Amino acid sequence: xxxxxxxxxxxxxxxxxxxxxxxxxxxxxxxxxxxxxxxxxxxxxxxxxxxxxxxxxxxxxxxxxxxxxxxxxxxxxxxxxxxxxxxxxxxxxxxxxxxxxxxxxxxxxxxxxxxxxxxxxxxxxxxxxxxxxxxxxxxxxxxxxxxxxxxxxxxxxxxxxxxxxxxxxxxxxxxxxxxxxxxxxxxxxxxxxxxxxxxxxxxxxxxxxxxxxxxxxxxxxxxxxxxxxxxxxxxxxxxxxxxxxxxxxxxxxxxxxxxxxxxxxxxxxxxxxx
Numbered sequence: 001x002x003x004x005x006x007x008x009x010x011x012x013x014x015x016x017x018x019x020x021x022x023x024x025x026x027x028x029x030x031x032x033x034x035x036x037x038x039x040x041x042x043x044x045x046x047x048x049x050x051x052x053x054x055x056x057x058x059x060x061x062x063x064x065x066x067x068x069x070x071x072x073x074x075x076x077x078x079x080x081x082x083x084x085x086x087x088x089x090x091x092x093x094x095x096x097x098x099x100x101x102x103x104x105x106x107x108x109x110x111x112x113x114x115x116x117x118x119x120x121x122x123x124x125x126x127x128x129x130x131x132x133x134x135x136x137x138x139x140x141x142x143x144x145x146x147x148x149x150x151x152x153x154x155x156x157x158x159x160x161x162x163x164x165x166x167x168x169x170x171x172x173x174x175x176x177x178x179x180x181x182x183x184x185x186x187x188x189x190x191x192x193x194x195x196x197x198x199x200x201x202x203x204x205x206x207x208x209x210x211x212x213x214x215x216x217x218x219x220x221x222x223x224x225x226x227x228x229x230x231x232x233x234x235x236x237x238x239x240x241x242x243x244x245x246x247x248x249x250x251x252x253x254x255x256x257x258x259x260x261x262x263x264x265x266x267x268x269x270x271x272x273x274x
Contacts, residue, residue: 024076035083038072042087047095049186051225054178055167056099058091059158061224063182065091066116066150067190073120074131074195084113100166108160115153119145131195139192146187154179217242 026034045064053060069084088109092098098105123129123141130138158176161167167175220238 026076034076035080038068038080038083039087039090042068043091043094045190046091049182050095053096054175055171056096057161057167057175058088058096059175059179060182061178061185062189063186064190065186066153066183067187068194069113069116070120070145070187070191071131071194073117074124074129075198078117078121081113081117084116085109088112100161100164104161104164104166107164108157111156111160112153115149115156119149119153132198133192133195142191143188146184146191150183150187151180154183213242213246216245 042065045068046058049060049063049065051060051062065087069087072080072083085106089102089105092100092105092109093102100108123145124131127141129141133139133142154176158167158172158179161175162169162172217239220242223238
């Protein structure tokens, strides 16, 4: 009986369980709620990040929607990839009033959706990325997606804008750099948070401290949004304060959860040997 119990605990916390839970498959009204929730949250995040947009496009200093989209694909599967295109076109239409013609928006968002879907497929299949972020390797793969993958997507999307006459050719380099930086920061900030939410069984810190962290982070972002563009690069380090505070308070608890799972697996091995 004890051996059976330990076997169940090991399955619940081990890599096999992580693999089974990696892609959820909601049906019926839950699937409709997922679609509506993703589209609504996409629009909300895109609206909140519309700070100094480049020539009115979705090219901003930070862009969390790509992180949300990658989390959707990692958790619920690549079958939801068309939602990335729908969300992008809706955002361009509702929030930006179609700065570029509709066909340009559709093509640009199609390439954006295809690019991030390819990144999600590459990480999950050949590279065996674990969306629960249970190891340093998984964090490194996600960081690589933010840096390398976002750069590739930025070059292709801005290239479409330039090729179709929606952006002047002499602004290609500047637009690509801004697009890349915004998406990379958005993925690095948003995706890990969303992917780790499923692993938290209780609040890591108190409500008051969480509100304090959120307030400090909002204050730092407000400060960066209101200084001149050349000064932003000089004051980026102000974000280190809330980042360190959050990391120091949250990281030990997350490490503890991982260590507990490892202990269960080790115990199972010992029981089998006995």
